[in-house]
Amino acid sequence: MITAEGLTKRFGDKTAVQDVSFTVQPGTVTGFLGPNGAGKSTTMRMIVGLDRPTSGTVTVAGNEYRKLRAPLTEVGVLLDAKAVHTGRTARDHLRAMAATHGIPSSRVDEVIDLAGIGSVARKRAGKFSLGMGQRLGIASALLGDPHTLILDEPVNGLDPEGVRWVRQFVRHAASEGRTVLLSSHLMSEMAQTADHVIVMGRGRVLADAPLEELVRAWTTNTVRVRTPRAADLAAAVGGPAVEIVSSAPDLLDIVGLPAARIGDLAAERGIPLHELTPTTGSLEDAYLALTGDSVEYRTKEIA
Numbered sequence: 450m451i452t453a454e455g456l457t458k459r460f461g462d463k464t465a466v467q468d469v470s471f472t473v474q475p476g477t478v479t480g481f482l483g484p485n486g487a488g489k490s491t492t493m494r495m496i497v498g499l500d501r502p503t504s505g506t507v508t509v510a511g512n513e514y515r516k517l518r519a520p521l522t523e524v525g526v527l528l529d530a531k532a533v534h535t536g537r538t539a540r541d542h543l544r545a546m547a548a549t550h551g552i553p554s555s556r557v558d559e560v561i562d563l564a565g566i567g568s569v570a571r572k573r574a575g576k577f578s579l580g581m582g583q584r585l586g587i588a589s590a591l592l593g594d595p596h597t598l599i600l601d602e603p604v605n606g607l608d609p610e611g612v613r614w615v616r617q618f619v620r621h622a623a624s625e626g627r628t629v630l631l632s633s634h635l636m637s638e639m640a641q642t643a644d645h646v647i648v649m650g651r652g653r654v655l656a657d658a659p660l661e662e663l664v665r666a667w668t669t670n671t672v673r674v675r676t677p678r679a680a681d682l683a684a685a686v687g688g689p690a691v692e693i694v695s696s697a698p699d700l701l702d703i704v705g706l707p708a709a710r711i712g713d714l715a716a717e718r719g720i721p722l723h724e725l726t727p728t729t730g731s732l733e734d735a736y737l738a739l740t741g742d743s744v745e746y747r748t749k750e751i752a
């Protein structure tokens with residue numbers, strides 16, 4: 450479990466993280482989301498003692514990270530995959546890390562295999578591609594077989610096989626009761642990976658909820674109906690809480706009624722339906738709705 454209480458971090462007059470409190474539960478994958486500059490990496494750095502909070506506290510399994518005696522075996526961290534000695538081979542980098550914790554070199558070979566970098570383990574890390582560097586960072590995080598994983602954009606730069614591997618790996622880690630905090634900007638990937646999400650915006654927590662609950666709360670469910678008697682159906686389902694948009698003569702997008710109710714109303718009136726499709730919102734829809742006011746670096750909209 451990771452517990453943050455009133456975490457605040459200021460850099461000069463910039464408040465990067467402001468009064469952030471949350472718990473990350475074991476046995477779940479918690480997704481950490483938010484626009485560029487929202488404060489995710491800064492929060493993760495404070496969890497592992499790389500940034501000192503201006504105020505507030507954060508603990509991992511009840512302890513401050515810097516007080517852990519063998520941190521690699523308790524917390525696996527991927528923050529900046531480029532933080533390796535570029536002249537060392539991947540294997541030597543991992544062996545040096547392992548040596549500081551009395552981790553046997555057989556474990557080094559295990560994580561090299563796990564992360565799929567066996568064929569380049571004897572090459573200098575400085576020559577690695579983005580994805581290979583990322584895999585080496587993941588291998589480092591796994592070295593101590595830690596109970597807690599903190600991964601900042603681990604799939605950034607990974608090929609599809611690597612992305613799927615990370616997803617399956619963290620799901621498996623959570624199923625073993627481990628604590629996983631994982632940031633990413635890939636919403637469709639996050640939707641398949643996380644059980645719970647914490648969303649940050651401008652240094653604050655905007656939402657902290659089970660993924661399904663967040664999507665339900667921040668999206669609207671639409672039912673798409675195709676019928677040759679669209680006007681009759683619109684009249685039948687219409688009401689104060691029902692919103693109907695018609696983009697073609699035979700097409701209605703209805704918000705505010707479940708598909709079954711629309712089907713029943715149509716049947717009662719003998720209105721033929723050619724399509725009845727409920728659509729639920731996506732994590733991306735929910736995220737964009739939730740963070741709309743918190744985006745600092747907004748791109749130009751395409752008309």
Ligand SMILES: Nc1ncnc2c1ncn2[C@@H]1O[C@H](COP(=O)(O)OP(=O)(O)OP(=O)(O)O)[C@@H](O)[C@H]1O
Nearest residue numbers: 460463464465483484485486487488489490491492
């Ligand atoms: N060492 C630092 N000195 C000054 N400002 C910093 C420092 N580290 C982070 N910041 C600022 O703190 C804010 C939060 O940055 P952070 O890297 O935590 O965001 P993030 O949510 O990880 O964003 P991204 O999605 O782009 O990775 C930003 O405005 C950033 O410029």
Ligand SMILES: [Mg+2]
Nearest residue numbers: 489490491601
């Ligand atoms: Mg970041």
